[in-house]
Amino acid sequence: MPETPAARYWLVKSEPDVYSFDQLWRAPGRKTGWDGVRNYQARNFMSQQMRVGDGVLYYHSSGQPPGVAGLAEVASAPYPDPTQFDPRDEHCDPASTRAAPRWFQVDLRATRRLPRFLPLAELRAESRLAGMELLRRGSRLSVQPVRPEHWRVVLELAGISDRN
DNA sequence: GCCAACGTTGGC
DNA sequence: GCCAACGTTGGC
Numbered sequence: 001m002p003e004t005p006a007a008r009y010w011l012v013k014s015e016p017d018v019y020s021f022d023q024l025w026r027a028p029g030r031k032t033g034w035d036g037v038r039n040y041q042a043r044n045f046m047s048q049q050m051r052v053g054d055g056v057l058y059y060h061s062s063g064q065p066p067g068v069a070g071l072a073e074v075a076s077a078p079y080p081d082p083t084q085f086d087p088r089d090e091h092c093d094p095a096s097t098r099a100a101p102r103w104f105q106v107d108l109r110a111t112r113r114l115p116r117f118l119p120l121a122e123l124r125a126e127s128r129l130a131g132m133e134l135l136r137r138g139s140r141l142s143v144q145p146v147r148p149e150h151w152r153v154v155l156e157l158a159g160i161s162d163r164n
Numbered sequence: 165g166c167c168a169a170c171g172t173t174g175g176c
Numbered sequence: 177g178c179c180a181a182c183g184t185t186g187g188c
Contacts, residue, residue: 013186039171062186120187138169140185 008054009146010045010074011134012108013061021058021069021110030110034143035081036091037105042143047078047104049145056108057146057154059134067119068154076107115159128153 012034014020024032037043056072063069080101083091096102123129133144146154155161 015186041171066187138185140170142185 008049008051009057009148009151010050010054011057011059011068011144011146012072013059013142016060016063016069020060021072021113024058024072024108024110025070025113027110031075031107033076033081034105034108035083037081037143038091038093038103039142042141043104045143045145046106050074050078050106052076055111055146055151057151058108058110061142065119065121067117067121067123068114068158069117070110070114071112071155072108072110074106075109078104078106081105112160118154118158122157123154126153126157 019032024030034046037046052074054074056074057068058070058072060066060069080098081091081103083089084093084096084101084103085098086092091103093102120134123132124135129135129150132146132150133139133141
């Protein structure tokens with residue numbers, strides 16, 4: 001039987017006031033570099049595990065209400081986050097060098113709007129999503145893997161089929 | 165605005 | 177290597 005790469009799904013958080021799903025949707029090519037991530041676990045997911053074409057839930061944190069706002073996909077291989085070298089950027093990291101960059105990012109491309117915004121409260125109320133990283137108490141990871149069965153349930157709740 | 169939970173820093 | 181202090185995240 002031919003071996004196909006496992007489907008991979010992710011969730012990324014963004015504060016809508018800082019960079020909303022609609023902003024990504026309107027960006028050139030509906031694409032942006034996911035820069036500014038300064039957490040090692042989140043970085044490792046981007047630099048070691050993400051593959052082009054992986055599905056991404058675009059989550060609005062600190063929103064009113066917080067929730068899943070749209071779908072995206074991984075649109076590039078990992079590459080060094082340029083903001084770590086920019087002294088005028090709040091994410092500048094003086095300890096990082098171009099020879100050995102500390103922080104990496106990928107590009108994300110918006111792939112579809114949801115028929116409706118999916119509030120966090122609805123995710124919490126869905127028993128099939130128990131165990132989802134996002135719903136864990138105190139979960140702060142801004143880039144996190146999503147299990148395929150959770151991905152399917154989220155899309156179902158949002159009112160769309162499994163196909164992008 | 166509050167505050168619990170978390171990750172990082174730095175003194176020892 | 178421990179762990180207290182600190183800064184940040186993010187729901188409410």
